[in-house]
Amino acid sequence: MRRSISKPVRNKLDLTDRAQMRLVRKRLGLSDAELTAIAERIGNSITAISKEVAKQRANALAKPADVPPAAVIASAAATEQAATEIPATAPTS
Secondary structure: OOOOOOOOOOOEOOOOOHHHHHHHHHHHOOOHHHHHHHHHHHOOEHHHHHHHHHHHHHHHHOOOOOOOOHHHHHHHHHHHHHHHHOOOOOOOO
8 A cells, every 4th residue: 555755844844854954054054053942932934933033133233333422423523624614725826
């Protein structure tokens, strides 16, 4: 008697399938531990895992660089403005 071979669900991550884990880790740029932690927290939906990774990367990139205080910016702007307002005298011939 022939048994039907069950086909894997395409949008679910099987944590026991080494090949599928390797492919998803490579595509998302994660380590094995990171992928397992996200899958335990979010679930085994590949779409949900991808969205979570994108969200984490966006939050990491959204942190602004060191921006000087407003007083420093204002004083630098005033200095630049004062330097450009000095009239240049043209040589008379």
